[in-house]
Amino acid sequence: MSERLWRLNTAHRMGWISFFKEYPPKILALTAIPRVLLQSAFFVLLAGVVGGFAAEKFALIGVMGTTMTIFTVTSICDVPILEAQSATFYRHRVGIVSPFAALMCRGVPHAVAGMCAATLILSAVAPATGHSGLVTDLLAYFPIYLLMAVTCTIGGLTIGVLSSPSDNQVLASNLYGYLILILSGAVIPVERLGVFGDLGMVLPMHHGVAAVRAALAQQPWAMAVLMEVAVGALWITLAWASVAYRVRLARVRGAADHS
Helix, strand or coil: CCHHHHHHHHHHHHHHHHHHHHCCHHHHHHHHHHHHHHHHHHHHHHHHHHHCHHHHHHHHHHHHHHCCHHHHHHHCCHHHHHHHHHCCHHHHHCCCCCHHHHHHHHHHHHHHHHHHHHHHHHHHHHHHCCCCHHHHHHHCCHHHHHHHHHHHHHHHHHHHHHHCCCCCHHHHHHHHHHHHHHHCCCCCCHHHCHHHHHHHHHCCCHHHHHHHHHHHCCCCCHHHHHHHHHHHHHHHHHHHHHHHHHHHHHHHHCCCCCC
């Protein structure tokens, strides 16, 4: 293993250590997992009250994506924030592994946790709400949910980098998460959103959820997947530009950190 790969792997391992410091098994079992189950069940059952069984199916497909934001948006924002609070960002600036690469490696556990949340919903909430027949169908398109986990994680990391020098990181991450929830078309049909529905096209998950629904309806879905990839490319570019801007700002100001 080359030295660079060893360092990337070290950043990745540090990401897992940091993740389990924030979410030790006891906290995961008592808070995060119940939140995943209850939040997703709430949206599915609410949809059933409003529109019946078909609406429940619509919501279930969507909440498997939006519930991932608990980890892929809200918690991943803590990664760059902890760098700022710990005043360790400068070590990445002078190290072999770039700050952007280090942050991406440390963000992997949050994407994995997001996928685990989707798996939990599929295995527990779907049967509990009477949608057992949907489990096998959705398993076939789980790679699309993996794509959504990646694009959403990159977006959450971008928001974290942009908000980390201020005290607004909690507000920014929650606002971004709610924008995805409302504008992605995951739980609210896009046609009900009017002009605001177009804003969701640049947000992660919008095209991915549409691809899953199209695939289940035996309609063309490859273009929607490509659009989700394009949105991911947009956000990863924004993430890289955000980190590069913070690095340059620190150099200009002669500061050790990026705040």
